[in-house]
Amino acid sequence: MLKILKYSFYDLMRSRWNYVYFLFYLALGFVLLFLNNDLSKAVITLMNVIIVLVPLISTIFGVMYFYNSKEFTELLLAQPLKRSSIFLGQYLGVAGSLTMSLVLGLGIPFILYGLFRSDTIWNFSLLLITGAFLTLIFTALAFNISLSNENKIKGFGYAVLLWLFLAVIYDGLFLLSLIIFEEYPLDSFSLAATMFNPIDLSRTLILLKLDISALLGYTGAIFRQFFGTDKGLIVSILMLILWTVLPIGRLTYKAKRKDF
Amino acid sequence: MRYGAFLFFLFSIFSGFAQVPKTIEICPSCKIKTIKDGISNASEFDTLLIKKGIYNEFNILVDKPLTLKGENFPVIDGEERGEILRIVSDNVTIDGLYIINVGTSYTTDYAAIRVVKSENFLIQNVVLERLFFGIYLEKSNNGKVYHNKIIGDAVDEYNSGNGIQLWYSHNVQVDRNIVQGVRDGIYLEFSDNVTINNNVSANNLRYGLHFMFSNDDVYTNNTFENNGAGVAVMFSKRIKMVDNIFRKNWGTAAFGMLLKEINDAEIVGNTFQENTVGISIEGSNRIEYNNNNFISNGWAVKVLGACYANSFVNNNFLYNSFDISYNSKLNDNVFERNYWSDYTGYDLDKDGIGDVPYRPVKLFSYVVNRTPETIVLLRSMFMDIIDFSEKVSPVFTPDNLLDAMPLMKKSE
Numbered sequence: 001m002l003k004i005l006k007y008s009f010y011d012l013m014r015s016r017w018n019y020v021y022f023l024f025y026l027a028l029g030f031v032l033l034f035l036n037n038d039l040s041k042a043v044i045t046l047m048n049v050i051i052v053l054v055p056l057i058s059t060i061f062g063v064m065y066f067y068n069s070k071e072f073t074e075l076l077l078a079q080p081l082k083r084s085s086i087f088l089g090q091y092l093g094v095a096g097s098l099t100m101s102l103v104l105g106l107g108i109p110f111i112l113y114g115l116f117r118s119d120t121i122w123n124f125s126l127l128l129i130t131g132a133f134l135t136l137i138f139t140a141l142a143f144n145i146s147l148s149n150e151n152k153i154k155g156f157g158y159a160v161l162l163w164l165f166l167a168v169i170y171d172g173l174f175l176l177s178l179i180i181f182e183e184y185p186l187d188s189f190s191l192a193a194t195m196f197n198p199i200d201l202s203r204t205l206i207l208l209k210l211d212i213s214a215l216l217g218y219t220g221a222i223f224r225q226f227f228g229t230d231k232g233l234i235v236s237i238l239m240l241i242l243w244t245v246l247p248i249g250r251l252t253y254k255a256k257r258k259d260f
Numbered sequence: 261m262r263y264g265a266f267l268f269f270l271f272s273i274f275s276g277f278a279q280v281p282k283t284i285e286i287c288p289s290c291k292i293k294t295i296k297d298g299i300s301n302a303s304e305f306d307t308l309l310i311k312k313g314i315y316n317e318f319n320i321l322v323d324k325p326l327t328l329k330g331e332n333f334p335v336i337d338g339e340e341r342g343e344i345l346r347i348v349s350d351n352v353t354i355d356g357l358y359i360i361n362v363g364t365s366y367t368t369d370y371a372a373i374r375v376v377k378s379e380n381f382l383i384q385n386v387v388l389e390r391l392f393f394g395i396y397l398e399k400s401n402n403g404k405v406y407h408n409k410i411i412g413d414a415v416d417e418y419n420s421g422n423g424i425q426l427w428y429s430h431n432v433q434v435d436r437n438i439v440q441g442v443r444d445g446i447y448l449e450f451s452d453n454v455t456i457n458n459n460v461s462a463n464n465l466r467y468g469l470h471f472m473f474s475n476d477d478v479y480t481n482n483t484f485e486n487n488g489a490g491v492a493v494m495f496s497k498r499i500k501m502v503d504n505i506f507r508k509n510w511g512t513a514a515f516g517m518l519l520k521e522i523n524d525a526e527i528v529g530n531t532f533q534e535n536t537v538g539i540s541i542e543g544s545n546r547i548e549y550n551n552n553n554f555i556s557n558g559w560a561v562k563v564l565g566a567c568y569a570n571s572f573v574n575n576n577f578l579y580n581s582f583d584i585s586y587n588s589k590l591n592d593n594v595f596e597r598n599y600w601s602d603y604t605g606y607d608l609d610k611d612g613i614g615d616v617p618y619r620p621v622k623l624f625s626y627v628v629n630r631t632p633e634t635i636v637l638l639r640s641m642f643m644d645i646i647d648f649s650e651k652v653s654p655v656f657t658p659d660n661l662l663d664a665m666p667l668m669k670k671s672e
Contacts, residue, residue, distance in 0.1 A: 044639075052641050171642035175627070175634055182631040190636050203640060215536060215558040215581060216635050221512055223636065 004076070004086055008093025012065070018097055021057065025105025033113045039120045040210065043127055046106065047206045050131045051199050055138040056163050058098055062142025063159045065094050067152050077260055084252040087143070091251065095139040099132045106131075123209050130202035133240040137198050138163070140247035147254055170197050187222045194223075195236070198243045205236055287311035295320050295328070295336070302326055310334045310357070318363070322347045330356035333387065338362050338372075340390075347375045353382045362391040364419055371396035371421070375403065375429075383408065393421035394442065397429040404433045412442035414465050422470075423461070426451040434459060444470040445487065452476050460485070467492045468509075479504055484516075490535065492518045499525040509535045516557070519544045527552060537562045538580070541570075550574050551671065559585050559625070568592040574671045577601060577620070581638075584620040584661075587629040591658040595620065599667040607668045618666040621657040623650035 012018050028049065032042045069090065076086050106128065107115075115121055142159050149155040174193050178186055194200045207216070208227045216223060226232040286298045286308055295317055298308045304324045312332040318341045322328070326349075335358045338344045342363040345354065352375075359372045371393035375381050381403035387410075388394050394410040397403065405424060414420030423439035425447045426432060434456045439445040445461030448454060448471035459482045461468035468484035469491040471477070480502040484491050490509035493499065499522060506516035516535035519525075522544040531553045532538035538557040541547075543566040552575045554560035560580040561572075565587055571594040577583045578601045597613070605616035624643045628635050637643050650657065 048639060168642045168645065171637055171640045172646075175637055175642065178634050179627070179631050182633075186631075186633045190633050194636060200640070204636065207638065215638065216512070 002089070004081075004089025005092045005096070008069075008090045009097055011069075012093060012097040017061070018101055021061075021098065022101035022105045025102055026108060029106045029109030033109055039110065039113065039115065039118050040123065042110075043120055043123050043206075044210060046127060047203065050127065050134070051203050052167060054102065054131050054134045055167060055199060058095075058135045058138035059142045059159045059163045060156075061098060062094055062139040063146045063155055066090075066143055066146035067155065074260060083255050087147075087251055087255040088248070091140060091143050091248065094143075095136050098135045098139065102131050102135060103128055123206070126209055127206055130205060130240070133244065134198060134202060136244045137240070137247065140244060140251060143251050144247050144254070147251060147258065166197055166199050171200065174200075191223065191226060195239050198240060201236055201239060205233075281305045281307065283307045283309050285309045285311065286315075288313040288315075299324070299326065305351075318342045318344050320345050322349060322352050324349050325351035327353040328355065328357065329353070330358070330385075333358040335360060340364065343368075343370045343372075343374060345373045347373070347378055347381060350379045351381070352378065354384070354386060355382075356385045358387045358389075359391075360389045362388075362393070364392045366419070369393050369396065369421060371425075374398065375400040379403070382406065387411075389413075391421070391442070393425060394423040394439070395425070396422075397424075397426045397432060399428045401430045401432065403429070403431075404435070405437060406433070407436045408438075410437065410439045410442065412440065412464075414442050417443055417465050420465060422447040423464070425449075426454060426474075430454070433457070440464060444468075445484070447471065448474045448477070450474060454478075455480075457481055459483075462486055464488065468506075469493075471496060475499075478502070483507070484509070486510075487514075489513060490515045490517060492520070493522055493525075494518070494520040495522075497523050497525075501525065501527045501530060503529040505531045505533070506535060506538070507531075507533045511536060515540045515562075518542075519547070522547065526550075531555065532557060532560070540564065541567050543567065545569055547571075548573070552576070554578065554580055554583075556580065558582065561585070563587070563593070570594070571596070573597055574667075575599070576670050578670075582622060582625040585625040585629055586621050586658065586661060587626075589658050591661040593661075595661070595663040597665050597667055597671070598663050599670045600663065603666050603668075605666065612668050614666040614668055617662040617664045619651060619654060619657065619662050621661055622647045623656055626656050 032045055110124060115124060141162060145158045146155045149158060194204050204223060205227060208224055227236060284292060284298050284302055284306055286292050286295060292298050292301060295310060295315055299322060302308060307327040307329055310328065310330045312334050314335045314337055316337050316339055318338040322345060333356060336344055338361045340361045340363045344359050344362055354373060362372045363370045372388045372391050373383060374396040376398045378400045379402045381400060383395055384406040386408045389411050391412055395405055410423040420443040422444040423442040423446060424434060424437060428450045430452045432454050434446060436458045439461045440463045443465045445464045445468045446456060451474045454474065454477045456479045462485040464487045466488045467490065468487035472494045473496060475497045478500045483505045485507045487509055491506060509516050515537035516532040516539060518540045520542045523546055525547045527547060527549045529551045533555040536558045538554045538560040540562045542564040545568045547570045549572045554575065555578045557580045559582045560577050562585045569592060573596050575598045577598060583600060600618050600620060603614060603618045605614040607614050624647050
């Protein structure tokens with residue numbers, strides 16, 4: 001598995017798209033910090049970018065890579081290798097290189113602008129951790145979708161739809177249900193609803209760490225009571241891990257049974 | 261005849277017929293060792309010169325027109341046993357004292373300096389520490405509270421007092437004071453024609469400035485920073501607030517300024533920066549908001565209802581999460597010639613005024629007003645999308661709530 005991982009990883013490292021992705025974040029970080037020197041403000045702006053772009057790019061990239069390397073995968077399948085290690089290796093290669101682009105691309109400008117000397121270092125690391133998790137989650141989901149769909153167009157369609165659902169439509173439904181049931185106490189419902197969407201969960205986690213959380217008022221107080229404690233942080237990280245592990249589990253399960 | 265009058269005048273001076281004010285020195289090694297002794301030995305219009313030292317005294321009653329002047333800040337230590345200075349005479353001046361350890365009580369409002377039913381008082385250059393109430397003016401008019409420093413160490417609201425409190429006191433000037441760490445920095449009740457200038461009220465437990473039922477007051481150049489709930493202005497008429505700064509009142513229940521039942525006020529040239537809510541307005545009519553700056557607040561202006569005929573002209577709204585929040589569909593307030601940092605319109609005829617009206621109420625702020633729980637969707641992509649669609653064609657927000665002449669550049 002490690003060999004395949006290494007192969008996929010180096011393959012991607014050499015590919016142009018990964019550089020573009022890396023340079024994009026590098027430029028974003030530098031431009032943001034150049035325009036306003038305030039690290040904590042830059043973290044808020046980055047959060048907006050990360051919770052939208054990271055899932056989208058991971059999904060598209062995952063699907064693209066899977067379809068593109070299909071012939072190579074079939075070649076590997078003919079070898080005496082465990083199927084789970086082939087797919088897991090490829091998955092980790094893609095997710096790993098994307099995460100590295102993200103972490104390095106954003107990390108370098110922030111470090112150059114004095115991250116270690118500022119107190120936003122925890123907020124920034126939380127931002128990177130959630131960004132990394134979002135990459136892992138959405139690449140895994142993308143691999144699942146492309147594994148289940150032979151048709152490329154269909155696969156792409158589903159992948160974009162999935163991103164659209166989690167990034168936009170889910171929040172719409174969430175909002176709708178909050179308004180419809182506004183007569184009822186909604187605090188635990190909104191907590192649960194946030195937990196079940198990795199994008200919402202990451203957004204809330206980061207928001208509560210920044211002082212913008214005072215805007216959240218009474219609801220925010222309940223959220224902060226939950227997410228602000230160590231227990232809440234552990235629960236949400238566990239939730240993110242669960243979001244990562246479940247698709248990977250399904251991926252290996254499906255890969256073992258699929259007739260190529 | 262004129263010569264005789266002059267002689268009489270000379271005579272009266274030398275004979276002490278007209279009383280000559282004299283100075284009585286008080287110090288730990290003098291003949292008069294306590295302030296109480298000094299007061300009882302003094303006659304009207306004398307000056308008590310209190311030299312450097314520590315005076316353990318409380319319940320000092322100033323019952324004649326005297327000047328109490330401290331030299332190099334003598335310490336009056338009340339040893340937490342009660343009130344320290346009580347002034348019940350007109351024309352009293354207190355200058356340069358350092359008063360500490362006022363008693364705390366749950367039944368009596370012990371104050372470091374209390375002025376009761378007196379006129380023409382002057383309290384200046386006084387430093388108060390470890391206090392319950394600071395300077396308490398009670399039915400006392402025509403006085404001045406100037407250049408004092410009040411530093412409390414209040415922890416809980418229920419057992420702490422206010423820095424400067426005016427109760428039924430008219431025509432008082434409160435100028436250049438620094439108040440911090442008490443419950444309410446400056447508190448006014450039933451006090452008319454008061455001017456409050458150049459004060460700094462910061463880090464107080466509840467309000468930086470709190471006033472109720474006080475009309476025709478003027479506030480200029482004050483700074484209110486990092487107070488528990490900001491500044492509360494309630495049930496008053498014809499207030500003028502000019503060039504004040506409200507900063508960093510940040511917390512779930514904090515605001516820069518709360519206006520409740522305020523009519524005919526003028527709010528001009530103030531800066532509201534980094535508050536959860538810049539101004540929270542309720543039941544306030546005919547107020548003019550001109551040339552104010554609202555910078556980086558959560559909500560710049562939150563209108564809670566029953567606010568009519570207010571006008572917002574020439575204000576700058578910069579980088580607030582929400583510019584205006586409104587909870588009704590009815591609008592009777594005027595927004596004109598403001599600068600909005602979120603404005604995306606254009607100015608083809610180059611007259612400095614945008615050609616497309618700006619709608620300051622976002623759909624999201626309307627939704628949040630209706631269902632507060634929805635605030636958890638803050639900064640989600642869905643909200644940006646529906647805000648955009650509402651901006652293009654308003655359905656939910658009052659359609660006449662708009663700035664028809666938004667400025668293209670910040671107003672100075």
